[in-house]
Amino acid sequence: MIPSNTICVSQEGPANALALNKDCTQVVIAGRNVFKVFSIGEDEFSEVCNLRVGKNLNLNFSSIDVAWSTLEENTLATAATNGAVVVWNLGRSGRSKQEHVFSDHKRTVNKVSFHLTEPSLLISGSQDGMMKCFDLRMKEVARTFISNTESIRDVQFSPHAAHVLAAVSENGTVQLWDARRHERPLHQFTAHSGPVFACDWHPDVPWLATASRDKTIKVWDIHAKPNLEHTIHTIASVGHVKWRPQKKYQVASCALVLDCAVHVWDVRRPHVPLATFAEHRDVTTAIAWVASPDVFLSTSRDCSLYRHRFSEAAHPVLWANPQGVAVSARGQVAHAAPDRPLPAGLAAPQAPPPPHAPFPRKQPTAGSLGAGAQAALEVAFAGGAASTLRRHDVRPLNDAVIGAARRYRFHGDPPHVLAKHNARVARHYGRFMTAHVWEVVGAVYSARSSSGPPPAPPPPRDPPPRPDPAPPTPSHDGVEEEREEETEEWESRSHKHSGVLGLPTHTIYVPPHRARSQSEDGWVSAASLHFVDIEAAEWTLPEEAFALRPPPPPDEPDHDPHEAANSSGQSAAAGAPDSPAGSTGSGSHPPAPASPAPHPPAPAPLCDEGDAYGDATGGAAEGRGRVDLAPLLASALHLHAALGDVQTAATVLLALQEHRGELLAYVDEPTQEQWLLGYMELLQRHKAWGVAGQVGRGAWLGGVWALSQQSTSVAVCCGRCGRRTRGAGCDRCAGRVPGELCAVCRQPVRGLYAWCQGCSHGGHLHHMRRWLREHDLCPAGCAHRCQLG
């Protein structure tokens, strides 16, 4: 349950406070229902005596606070809710150790503490706003300090000046008193914006730490005029605070609510705890260092008393991520790194001892550091508190992306013309792989268009696709390097005639001169193609894929792929020869009755690489002497997509326009959708809205196409009756007034009509402008605060 070196004892009730004797060999815990003394053994607490005994257990036995005399071995004092300060003598014979009860306070006593050098002096701070200094020998109140605040939460004698005491109160003030003068405090200052719950004098330097409900710990230099030295921000109201012995800058704190852990802070690094002890399962109520910097005790509302060893600490800073890296859509890399990284090896936790799964898991890596590493961390911790933020720009490459996008010309021409143009653009931008793909597309489809009948005109709803910028290379950097490589390949390849169709291939390189001659010949012979693909060599396909697949969908020169795409479902049902894959189911056009299929309709083309290749071989052998290159193209597109070049994949499909149907047979619909959406997102990231919109419009998939229809309606109010209009003109006022009325001049608007998108009223642009220059409200009187555009 508990890490090996941490020991724990459970009590019958939660303790509010604990105190150590002067030798730190015994500890007393006190609470509403518990009041016990334990001796601290090497690996256990053993109960020495239970002070909560006797016949009449009155409120004097219910303690808010407990103090052990720093000089007298047997003297204890407790503060009770009924206002009593009780002095106990452990040396008394008999069961009752109660020595004396001071009943001078009217309300709950929050705190008692002994003078550090004067054994008979005890001071108490109470909810009634007073502190009383008791003389234990005389058994009387020596002095009363009236703080003029609502209530005193903590009071402590200074270890540096014998007669100075600090008192903190619920109204956020700190008072420093001379113990001999009760008229007024030496100093008084407002320390926090909320109640101050605790204070602690630094053992070595004249610092006072104060803890408050405003979630901060503040460190004050009390040397002369109180001066704020440090502020520590914690995550919850701070209930207690104790300086770590022998460590000048370190202070332990525990929270009053919410946070059960004890944190040790370095005041020079005020945002992150140096160490965290998360054994408690409820709020920690008190902490006390056992004279050494390595051990402290704590009690908690979970009715336990723990002894923590510092070697068991968890170090949040070790599991805090010290670095940030982000790559932007523009290709910038931002990097935040610590100015002074932690010593190497710190972050590599050694196998930690805990043999158990600590059940209320708070910190992942408790006790993971050895003593040496911990010491190193303590040194490094305070200094490594800032990060350098750097940005590394890779802009030139993005310029190429955008430039290519802008220069692609993709409207109106047959695919092979578009493809050739795009190949030129791609080549211009050093996108050789893409250029090759385009060249192949151009070669194939110029052959197609010259040999076959012209394609049917695309349906009106499907405007000519515009392919686009296809900066394909998988890269955002190192354009140059890639360019070189590819050129080399190009050279070496062009001499190689592999021509193996069955070989999986991703890029088909057709030397330009060859492509040209092929297109003159009318069609491309498979054997004349060069498959180049170093990068694809590992892309081998399972053999069985070839055998099991149905023959490829026929190569149908004159069918209209658009229609096919639009009417997919029906076409398949009708046994139309079109490729069934491009189905959107949303088409309004019946399948083109085109020429009767010379081939059996493909039952259900599936698309993956295997299919594509299987089909490729089949297609090559297939009738009409034409090579079906669609599978090859499809796999090329798949490759480009796999390489992160979604542009090529999406734009080739778009550019093929009505020919794309045969390709779609090899690309399943989710993939098509991913390509289009991915490409649109890429364009949108570069704010190429126009191009992205064109992709959407050119899309053949209902889901993508519909995107361009979303949120495109504009609300306009009739200028005459103020009602919302649909389309042109108000139905009610139609006929009475021609056109739309200007809300300002009440005249019909011809030409530009400007309106506020908030209330839909509008009118002549210049009228609206002039009106809004002088007024905030809508000219139509709808009380809307209008904004134009």
Added chain:
Amino acid sequence: MGEVSANNFFESQTIIADHKDLIHDVAFDFYGERMATCSSDQYVKVWDADGQGGWRLTASWKAHHGSVWKVTWAHPEFGQVLATCSFDRTAAIWEEVGDITASGSEKGLRTWVKRSNLVDSRTSVTDVKFGPKHLGLLLVTCSADGIIRIYEAPDVMNLAQWTLQHEMPTKVSISCLSWNPSLSRVNSNPPMLAVGSDEPNLANANSQTDKNCNGKVFIYEHSESCRRWAKTECLASVVEPVNDLAFAPNLGRSFHLLAVATKDVRIIKMEPLPEPTSNSNGCGVRFRSEVLAAFDDHSSCVWRVSWNVTGTLLASSGDDCCVRLWKMQYLNQWRCCAVFKNESSGNESPARTRPRTTYTRLAAITNPTHMPHH
């Protein structure tokens, strides 16, 4: 070092962030024109590109009561929205508002308003991410006690209302998560999350922990039929504590790429299997995962990984305070194509003498030859 210094190819610039403690995260918005940073000093800062390659601080505010671990942008379709998560056990949603009532010089001033505070976690919230746009406005958080929570804003116009949709307890502490950035909701692509655990490997305890798999990366998928998220996969190849992970943007690939920052930089290819097959444990296996690359160039610990928008370039940073860029070459090989060395590392003297003057120190770093002497 054998690598070519990248500074010849890449323009680098130090931004004076003036955070008072470690910066834990940097995030770019959808367009790469805004940048948010968050730090242990509990502040979040927003920077806007000035169009000339520089970044201008436009907002800075104290966001939490503890270290702010992560900051992330929502898709701009939902407005200018940020989410942060913190050591103080909360996650917060921030929206930028222009002060319309302001006039004159303050007209352009913008402020970020806390729209919602998600306080369900009882421990430090270690990561927060917005879901893919097509799922609506979704947010996932994870906490050190291993609970993954998915929130949804039912009304995207009302960022103040978030409902906790799912709560998935894991048995290990979770340090990071990543949505699979799918673009549409097709049946082959259910919403998917990868989560990484930084649970230390206990020498004597790993036998008793998860017998099935002691991997540190888990895949969660949302099942439409049972309307819940379930762990579908545990990547057994990653057994060291994971500091960060990220799915590559999936632009139509037939597989997923997952980058994992652990002891090394790992790139894992996850290929969906057409038919869930059964492994020896009898549960379905949805993916065939393959480690494409594992680089231990960062001397020990790798802290962060980040992909570019096409998933072709991976940036990683590690304990050596370098950023390394990894790029896919031919044959699916990943290579380091650039190293950005943080010149300030190892340069201890100025930091020691002036622990608080962040500004000077950073300025000194920009030009290390002109280091001021104190």
